[in-house]
Amino acid sequence: MIHSYNEWDPLREVVVGRADFANWPSNDPVFAQESKKTTWQETPVPSGPVPDWIIDEANEDLDILSAALEQCGVVVYRPKAIDYQSRGGMYGYCPRDRLLIYGDTIVDPAMMYPCRDIETEALEEVIYRANTVHRMPRNEGMTLDAANVLRLNDTMLYLESASGNQEAARWLQHKFPDVCIEVCNFYSGVHIDSTIVPLREGLVMVNASRVNHSNLPNVFKDWEILWAADVVEQGFYQYPYASKWIALNMLVVDPTTVIIDKHQTNLINTLENYNFTVVPLELRHSRTLGGGFHCVTLDLVRQTQ
Amino acid sequence: MIHSYNEWDPLREVVVGRADFANWPSNDPVFAQESKKTTWQETPVPSGPVPDWIIDEANEDLDILSAALEQCGVVVYRPKAIDYQSRGGMYGYCPRDRLLIYGDTIVDPAMMYPCRDIETEALEEVIYRANTVHRMPRNEGMTLDAANVLRLNDTMLYLESASGNQEAARWLQHKFPDVCIEVCNFYSGVHIDSTIVPLREGLVMVNASRVNHSNLPNVFKDWEILWAADVVEQGFYQYPYASKWIALNMLVVDPTTVIIDKHQTNLINTLENYNFTVVPLELRHSRTLGGGFHCVTLDLVRQTQ
Numbered sequence: 182m183i184h185s186y187n188e189w190d191p192l193r194e195v196v197v198g199r200a201d202f203a204n205w206p207s208n209d210p211v212f213a214q215e216s217k218k219t220t221w222q223e224t225p226v227p228s229g230p231v232p233d234w235i236i237d238e239a240n241e242d243l244d245i246l247s248a249a250l251e252q253c254g255v256v257v258y259r260p261k262a263i264d265y266q267s268r269g270g271m272y273g274y275c276p277r278d279r280l281l282i283y284g285d286t287i288v289d290p291a292m293m294y295p296c297r298d299i300e301t302e303a304l305e306e307v308i309y310r311a312n313t314v315h316r317m318p319r320n321e322g323m324t325l326d327a328a329n330v331l332r333l334n335d336t337m338l339y340l341e342s343a344s345g346n347q348e349a350a351r352w353l354q355h356k357f358p359d360v361c362i363e364v365c366n367f368y369s370g371v372h373i374d375s376t377i378v379p380l381r382e383g384l385v386m387v388n389a390s391r392v393n394h395s396n397l398p399n400v401f402k403d404w405e406i407l408w409a410a411d412v413v414e415q416g417f418y419q420y421p422y423a424s425k426w427i428a429l430n431m432l433v434v435d436p437t438t439v440i441i442d443k444h445q446t447n448l449i450n451t452l453e454n455y456n457f458t459v460v461p462l463e464l465r466h467s468r469t470l471g472g473g474f475h476c477v478t479l480d481l482v483r484q485t486q
Numbered sequence: 487m488i489h490s491y492n493e494w495d496p497l498r499e500v501v502v503g504r505a506d507f508a509n510w511p512s513n514d515p516v517f518a519q520e521s522k523k524t525t526w527q528e529t530p531v532p533s534g535p536v537p538d539w540i541i542d543e544a545n546e547d548l549d550i551l552s553a554a555l556e557q558c559g560v561v562v563y564r565p566k567a568i569d570y571q572s573r574g575g576m577y578g579y580c581p582r583d584r585l586l587i588y589g590d591t592i593v594d595p596a597m598m599y600p601c602r603d604i605e606t607e608a609l610e611e612v613i614y615r616a617n618t619v620h621r622m623p624r625n626e627g628m629t630l631d632a633a634n635v636l637r638l639n640d641t642m643l644y645l646e647s648a649s650g651n652q653e654a655a656r657w658l659q660h661k662f663p664d665v666c667i668e669v670c671n672f673y674s675g676v677h678i679d680s681t682i683v684p685l686r687e688g689l690v691m692v693n694a695s696r697v698n699h700s701n702l703p704n705v706f707k708d709w710e711i712l713w714a715a716d717v718v719e720q721g722f723y724q725y726p727y728a729s730k731w732i733a734l735n736m737l738v739v740d741p742t743t744v745i746i747d748k749h750q751t752n753l754i755n756t757l758e759n760y761n762f763t764v765v766p767l768e769l770r771h772s773r774t775l776g777g778g779f780h781c782v783t784l785d786l787v788r789q790t791q
Binding site for chain 2 (some may be wrong): 182309312313314315317318349356
C-alpha cells in the first residue's frame with residue numbers, strides 16, 4: 182500500500198535513493214539545451230559518468246540516512262541499481278523527482294529530461310504497490326518533474342518552471358478533481374523543494390530570497406511563515422548542480438522531527454526554537470549531484486493522524 | 487496507447503494468449519475449494535502441468551488465430567511466456583480474464599484465484615501502455631475476474647458470480663464514476679462472455695439457457711436480441727473446464743466481422759443472415775483449457791467510429 186497526502190505526517194515507509202552509476206546525460210537533447218543556459222561560467226557543465234569516488238561517498242551518506250530513518254522506525258526501500266552510464270540515463274539519486282505520490286496514487290510524470298524515464302524501472306516495485314498509476318503522456322507538450330509539486334492535503338502546490346508547465350498542471354488537475362492544484366511561479370529554476378518547506382500543518386519555511394508577502398502562495402495565507410534569509414553555503418565538485426539553497430531541502434520525519442544538513446546551525450536553532458527534534462546529517466554531494474534530503478527520498482507511507 | 491470502450495468497434499491492436507507452461511494450480515487455496523464444488527463427477531479435477539501435446543495444439547490454434555487477425559489488419563501482441571508450472575500459477579491462455587480495459591485505463595482486478603496474479607507479469611508491456619492503471623486491492627474482500635465484465639460504451643455489464651462480487655462492483659463504480667456499472671446475476675458460474683455476446687451497437691446474442699425476458703439486463707432493453715437456444719457441443723480432454731456454451735465465446739473483429747468456432751453451423755448461419763462476415767476457426771482445447779476466442783484475446787485498441 183501507498184498512503185501519503187502531505188509532507189509532514191509521521192513517515193512509515195520511504196524510498197532512499199542510490200548513487201550507483203550516476204551519469205551526466207550526454208545524449209539527452211533537453212539536458213544539452215538546458216546546459217547552454219547555465220549562468221555558472223567557471224567550469225563546464227559536466228557530461229558522462231560521475232567519478233566513482235563521488236558515487237561512493239554519496240552512497241555512504243545515503244546509507245547513513247537510511248540507517249537514521251530506520252532508527253526512527255521507518256521502513257526503507259532502495260531503488261534497483263541500474264547502469265545509467267551505459268544506458269545514457271542520469272541516476273537513481275533523487276527518487277523524489279521521478280514519481281509523484283498522492284494518497285494511494287502514483288503519477289509517473291513526463292520529466293523535463295526524457296532520459297530520466299529510465300529511472301522508473303528502478304522503482305517498479307514501488308509503482309506496483311500503488312492502487313492507481315497515472316502515466317502522463319510523453320511528447321504531448323506536457324513537462325513535469327515530480328519535485329515541482331508539494332502535497333498539502335487538499336492542495337498540491339505546483340511550481341511552474343522549466344521542469345513544470347501549465348499543460349501538465351491542467352492534466353494534474355483533471356486527474357485529481359478533488360484536489361486544488363495551486364500554481365505558483367516565483368522561481369525560474371526547476372524544483373520547488375529548496376524554496377518552500379512545509380514543516381507541519383500551519384507552519385512552513387520559505388526561501389526569503391525567492392518568496393515574499395506579495396507572491397506567497399494563497400494556501401499559506403493562514404500559516405505561520407519561517408522566512409529563511411540565508412543558509413550556510415556548502416561546497417561542490419567542479420560544477421554546482423544545485424545552488425546553496427539546497428540546504429533548505431530537508432526531510433520532515435514527523436511533525437516534530439526533521440532531518441537537515443548538519444552545517445545549518447541557524448536553521449537548526451530556528452527549528453529547535455519551534456520544538457523540533459533535529460537529526461543533523463550530511464549529504465556531501467548534495468550540490469554536486471543536485472539533491473538534499475527531500476530530493477533523495479520519496480515517502481510511500483505517511484500515517485494520517 | 488490503449489483505447490477500447492466496447493466489444494465491437496473495429497479492432498486495431500489485440501493481445502492473443504499463449505498456452506506455454508499451462509498448469510492446473512495445485513497450491514491455490516481458492517482453486518482447491520472451487521474444485522470441490524464441481525458438478526462433474528466422471529473424472530477428477532485436474533491438477534499440475536497440462537500435458538505438452540495439449541499445450542502444443544493449443545499454441546498452434548492460437549498462432550492460426552493470430553495470423554487470421556493480422557490478415558484482418560490487426561496488430562497482435564503475445565504475452566511473455568512464464569513458467570506457470572514451476573511457479574504454481576495457471577496460464578497465459580486467457581488474457582481476457584486478467585486485465586479489464588476501458589478507454590485508456592487498465593484495471594488489474596483481484597482475481598478469484600490468487601495464483602493468477604502471476605499472469606500480470608506476462609502483460610507488463612501492455613500495462614505500461616495505459617494512461618491510468620487501477621489495481622484492485624487484494625485481500626480486502628473484493629473478487630473480480632476481468633471477464634466478468636462486458637464494455638458497452640457508457641455501461642459496463644457486470645456479472646455477479648463466484649468470480650465477481652458486489653464489493654468489487656462498487657469499487658469499479660467508484661473508479662469509473664461516469665460509467666453505469668449494471669450488475670446482473672443470471673448465471674452462477676464464473677465469466678459473462680459465454681452468456682452475453684454483444685455483436686454491435688444495438689445487437690446482442692444471448693444464451694437462452696441462462697437469460698430470458700425477465701432477467702435480461704436493462705442496458706439491452708432497446709437492443710435486438712439473438713437468442714441462442716443451443717450450440718454444437720465440442721469435446722475436451724479428461725475434464726471440461728468450460729461448458730459447451732464456450733461456443734458462444736466469439737471475437738468481434740468489427741461490427742460486420744466475427745471470429746467463431748467453425749463447428750457452430752447454426753450460429754454461423756444466423757450471423758450470416760445478419761450480414762456478418764464469419765471467420766470460422768478452431769480452438770481445439772477451448773473446453774479443456776476453458777477459453778474461447780473472446781477469452782484468449784484482449785483488445786487494446788478499438789477504433790471509435
